[in-house]
Amino acid sequence: MFSSQAGARPRSWEASPSENKKWVEVFKTCDDGNKGYLSREDFKVAVVMLFGYKPSKIEADSVMSSINPNTSGILLEEFLNIVRKKKEAQVYRNEIRHIFTAFDVHYRGFLTLEDFKKAFKRVAPKLPERTVLEAFRETDQDSDGHVSFRDFEYAMNHGQTK
Secondary structure, rough: OOOOOOOOOOOOOOOOHHHHHHHHHHHHHOOOOOOEEEOOOHHHHHHHHHOOOOOOOHHHHHHHHOOOOOOOEEEEEHHHHHHHHHHHHHHHHHHHHHHHHHHHOOOOOOOOOHHHHHHHHOEEEOOHHHHHHHHHHHHHHOOOOEEEEHHHHHHHOOOOHH
16 A cells, blocks of 8 residues: 555664664674573663664564574674664554554544545645545455554555555
């Protein structure tokens, strides 16, 4: 709906040298015993330090199952790639939130068809009204006449939904 490819991200995000340096420092700090890798528990502590939340068992299992089976844990380069992807996803979600907020001019936490019409009138004044209506219907996942942030985020991440 909003992108030319389903799930396409609008642009790539790059870590600044200072962010990259911080990530390396966190890796070294969390590498209990200077083993050269992060254990499952070390990784959890690193995520708390960088993102402010403790990863779920599912997230930790997913990360641990994705590493090279010949290593005892997450090596620095693997850690940097994981953190870079998490940060990129966080930045992208914040961009989606910003767009949703720009559409939600009444600060209700949801969008109506009228909100869609006004927003599209500003950004694409020659777009046919039927196209705006189709976009709204595709985005309104539960067909309740309101587009929640969750509906909007889903549409932004998955392109056309129906």
